[in-house]
Amino acid sequence: MDIQLPNPKLKGIKSLEECIYERESVRKFKDQSIELEKLSQLMWAAQGLKGRKRTVPSAGATYPLEIYLIMDRKKLYHYLPKTHVLKFIKEEENLCKNLASYSWNQDFMCQAPLIIVICAQYSRTCHRYGDRGIRYVHMEIGHCAQNIHLQAVSLGLDSVPIGAFDDEKLKNDLADIAFSGIYSSNSFAKKAPVLVVVVNEKSNYVARVGGFLRGTQYSLIDIGIAVEHFVLQAQELGIGTCWLGWFNEKGVKRYLGIPKSKKVEAIVSMGYPPEGVVPGEKKRKNLDEIRKYFTGER
Numbered sequence: 001m002d003i004q005l006p007n008p009k010l011k012g013i014k015s016l017e018e019c020i021y022e023r024e025s026v027r028k029f030k031d032q033s034i035e036l037e038k039l040s041q042l043m044w045a046a047q048g049l050k051g052r053k054r055t056v057p058s059a060g061a062t063y064p065l066e067i068y069l070i071m072d073r074k075k076l077y078h079y080l081p082k083t084h085v086l087k088f089i090k091e092e093e094n095l096c097k098n099l100a101s102y103s104w105n106q107d108f109m110c111q112a113p114l115i116i117v118i119c120a121q122y123s124r125t126c127h128r129y130g131d132r133g134i135r136y137v138h139m140e141i142g143h144c145a146q147n148i149h150l151q152a153v154s155l156g157l158d159s160v161p162i163g164a165f166d167d168e169k170l171k172n173d174l175a176d177i178a179f180s181g182i183y184s185s186n187s188f189a190k191k192a193p194v195l196v197v198v199v200n201e202k203s204n205y206v207a208r209v210g211g212f213l214r215g216t217q218y219s220l221i222d223i224g225i226a227v228e229h230f231v232l233q234a235q236e237l238g239i240g241t242c243w244l245g246w247f248n249e250k251g252v253k254r255y256l257g258i259p260k261s262k263k264v265e266a267i268v269s270m271g272y273p274p275e276g277v278v279p280g281e282k283k284r285k286n287l288d289e290i291r292k293y294f295t296g297e298r
């Protein structure tokens with residue numbers, strides 16, 4: 001169930017100077033849930049609204065950060081700054097254990113009653129600043145994390161930043177799920193350094209009605225165009241791609257926490273081809289055969 005957080009307070013017991021002085025990384029925690037008032041305060045410090053702006057500075061006010069929480073080791077929530085609500089995503093017995101395994105097995109994480117996961121949608125900032133936006137996002141994560149640590153001290157809580165994260169293990173585990181068993185004809189994709197998962201969001205009302213009347217699913221046409229642009233751009237950059245339509249969709253959705261209402265239409269594996277590998281010659285119809293196919297000419 002979603003949680004409406006109480007309004008945050010603008011006055012605490014400790015001075016800012018005391019909070020800065022007392023903050024230190026702590027890796028041992030009591031098994032005691034954190035009160036709603038304190039969660040509210042922590043979320044507000046991380047990304048809370050102050051009028052149209054937030055408690056943390058952001059390059060061009062593009063606000064790329066999204067905050068997730070793992071509570072009591074198994075419940076995942078997403079913080080929504082506009083409504084100051086924790087939106088329930090899922091409950092999974094091994095949630096914290098799995099996260100710790102991606103953080104180089106720092107199992108002490110699972111003692112903590114609260115884990116705050118700072119994610120970023122880089123495109124929001126890079127759309128305006130190009131590649132420099134990547135630096136800005138990293139700086140913003142620092143601003144956000146420090147606000148959380150200092151707010152924690154002021155509430156009598158301890159914390160530690162965790163930067164260790166094994167992206168490759170995450171990708172490899174996803175590949176194992178997507179391309180095993182009856183899907184193993186595509187198991188070559190497990191070796192690709194990058195897998196892009198293409199998700200079909202629910203279309204807007206007009207597109208759905210129009211598509212229904214026409215008997216066409218427009219979103220699939222859109223995905224075809226977008227992914228083709230994507231693979232052509234990759235080609236221009238010297239990166240090889242393979243569009244994969246045969247994979248364990250249920251497993252991929254469960255693993256990535258993609259809601260049931262959305263559909264994973266394709267996975268694109270990508271990476272640099274080994275030196276000296278040239279694509280095999282394709283058997284294509286020549287133009288004359290294509291013309292005859294369409295005109296019905298013999």
Ligand SMILES: Cc1cc2nc3c(=O)[nH]c(=O)nc-3n(C[C@H](O)[C@H](O)[C@H](O)COP(=O)(O)O)c2cc1C
Pocket residue numbers: 023024025026027106160161162163164
């Ligand atoms: C970006 C970043 C990543 C960190 N990653 C980890 C981590 O993965 N595990 C951990 O135990 N501590 C981690 N730390 C905490 C540092 O070890 C800690 O801040 C440092 O030892 C200084 O101690 P203090 O925080 O008590 O002042 C990280 C700190 C930062 C700033």
